[in-house]
Amino acid sequence: MxxxxxxxxxxxxxxxxxxxxxxxxxxxxxxxxxxxxxxxxxxxxxxxxxxxxxxxxxxxxxxxxxxxxxxxxxKAFSERDISDSIELRGTLEGLAARFAAERGVSARELEPLKECLGAIDELLRQVPISIEAFSSYVALNARFHALLTELSRSPPVIRQIDRASALPFASPSGFVMAQSALPEAQQILIIGQEHHRVVIDAIENREGARAEAVMREHARLAVRNLRLALRNRTHLDLLPALALIKTATD
Amino acid sequence: MxxxxxxxxxxxxxxxxxxxxxxxxxxxxxxxxxxxxxxxxxxxxxxxxxxxxxxxxxxxxxxxxxxxxxxxxxKAFSERDISDSIELRGTLEGLAARFAAERGVSARELEPLKECLGAIDELLRQVPISIEAFSSYVALNARFHALLTELSRSPPVIRQIDRASALPFASPSGFVMAQSALPEAQQILIIGQEHHRVVIDAIENREGARAEAVMREHARLAVRNLRLALRNRTHLDLLPALALIKTATD
DNA sequence: TGTATGCGTTATGTATACAATAGCGGGGAG
DNA sequence: CTCCCCGCTATTGTATACATAACGCATACA
Incomplete structure (x- = not known):
């Protein structure tokens, strides 16, 4: 050879x-x-x-x-497998957020998260959002969630969240956002950003229960989004993992 | 060769x-x-x-x-890694229990769990419990938790729980229960059994929130138990995973 | 005497050869 | 014509050979 x-x-x-x-x-x-x-x-x-x-x-x-x-x-996944994976991830992130809040984090540790938050705000200010901005959002959002996870300072939890992310956050190289889906996606992103803000605030004020609750709500938003996308056959490109759903013909 | x-x-x-x-x-x-x-x-x-x-x-x-x-x-784990793993597992089992309650399960599916419950009751009736009975308990308890996990009917959740169980449920072949720790362990087991009963009841009555809450409480009991065991240096044999805790000399 | 460098040994990462099994196709018999 | 059985082929599971990199030790020089 x-x-x-x-x-x-x-x-x-x-x-x-x-x-x-x-x-x-x-x-x-x-x-x-x-x-x-x-x-x-x-x-x-x-x-x-x-x-x-x-x-x-x-x-x-x-x-x-x-x-x-x-x-x-x-492996072939059902629609519910994907939605369960999203809820699963949200549950774990809720635990991570609670740990962060209960254990306390320094202002220094929160800084990168706030920067991330600010950068996302910047992107979402455009109406309508551009495809390039959306791509940036995907990366920034992943970064935000990864940082939040790290904030728990719990290796077992961090590890488990990483493993639970394959489906909900799957981002293959060929990822492209459909133009037509942008306005609807932007609405969802804005609500999600509000969740991001709340979780940071809760962690800062050491409100574990509130931090946990908002991450779960965040996941429920994602699940509703998934349902909507599948039902209306819109912005499917939002979720690359959908490629893994087994079709009726299989 | x-x-x-x-x-x-x-x-x-x-x-x-x-x-x-x-x-x-x-x-x-x-x-x-x-x-x-x-x-x-x-x-x-x-x-x-x-x-x-x-x-x-x-x-x-x-x-x-x-x-x-x-x-x-x-891999070397800290005491908190183990306790986090226990809480992690409890959180996931809470999700599984909620799914089971929300999605509903037939009486037929609950049967093996109730049998398990009855068998554990039988064992716990002995005062004090024997070492053999305790070993049986370990197996039955693992079975109960596995069955409960399956009840969620969510492959992603089931999978994740299996992966999260390595530390909390580690059961190597050389597992032995120390005689002196039995009475204290039995007390804990009895409280845990009450949790088992509540979660079954909650699932039967389709009370998702209650089912989830009790599994989390169950995990918190296990965490308190872990703390106590480490502090008093009693019944360490309860948790084989403790062998993986890194010592101060390392 | 201490440190640095070079060589040797050892263990891991990779490639490939060998073995066994399962699936498939053809042929023969009923 | 159909069904079953046998054999072949292709693919996986296992073993081992080879290459490369790291670690340690020893020696020499500062």
Missing amino acids: AEREVDRSVSQTVKAQLALRDQILSGSLRPGERISELQAVETTGASRTPVRMALVRLEEEGLLEAIPSGGFMV | AEREVDRSVSQTVKAQLALRDQILSGSLRPGERISELQAVETTGASRTPVRMALVRLEEEGLLEAIPSGGFMV
Whole structure:
């Protein structure tokens, strides 16, 4: 195999894992489809050992499912699986927010969150919001949630939230926001931003219960949003994870 | 390698994973200790490939930590990590209980749980409880919690709870209950049993909020129990996960 | 005597060869 | 014509060989 170009800067396992996850979330690999190791070796450029390690990681991550007779298939999710995952994440984030509030955080630790908040405010001020701004929002929002999670200072909770985020926050590289969905999405984003503000305030004032409650409400908003999107077939691009929902034909 | 005895009834990877997890939870491998693949190959009887797969799975499971320079070490947990894990699990079980209550369950589905409940009642009736009965309790309690989790009918939640259970429910093969700790443990078990009864009742009557609340209370009881056990240095054997707590000397 | 550098050993990351099994297709018999 | 059985092929599970990087020790120089 002299023709293989090996990139030594990052481990083959990680490279394969990223490539495969991208293929799954972008829909190149359809739900229920069996993953061929050989094919994965070709598309990722790594050899079978790292590919298998990546497959094991993705299975543990919940994106793949082991086939009893051997090998892995892309896991198929129902609409309720996705909505449950969102609520699950909200519940865990609620716990994280409560921990942060109860344990107390310094002004210094809250600073990056407030900056994030300000940056999002800036973006949402545009009416209607542009596609570029929306993309920035997606990144900023993810950052906000990650920072909030960290604020709990609880490694087990942080870890668990990371694992619960695969579905609700799936963001493959091919992510594009549909133009027509922007105004409706912006409305939702504005409400969500209000939640963000409340949780920060609650944490600052060490109101654990309030911090927890608002994150749960935040998740419920996301669930309602998901339902609406599916029913109206609008702004589906908002949630890349929808690619993983098993269709009626399957 | 003619001398190697291969057991074909179960995959080498699974065998290695079970063996290694047991070594970790039983304390054969100390927290912070680097795991030698070579040594693992010898103790598990599998070859390096399945051993590595098992190591990856255990890392994803949270019992191992990747070392930047390569390889894995046994993860060390603080007392708060354990208590957070317990609260985490309680929060997730609360969500599961709420889902079960909101979505409704048939009498048929509740039956095994009630049987479990009855069997535990039977055990707790002895005063003081015997060591054998206590061991049975550990199994029955785990079964009750697993059944309750399943009742949510939410694969993502069930999955997440399974992953969150490693620490709170760690039950290595060498598990033994200290005689002197029995009376105190029995008191705690009786209170816990009351929680079990309430959650069943709440689910039956479709009271989601109450079902969720009692599971959270259940977790808080376990946390208080943990604190007490650590402070008084009593019934430490109750929680095998304590073997993973990093000592001050580390 | 202490520190730095270089070499050797060892362990991990990767690749590939081998083995076993499951699925599929063809052929034969009823 | 259909159904069952046998064999083949393709793919996974396992083992091992090879390469590379890190750690430690020893030696030499400051």
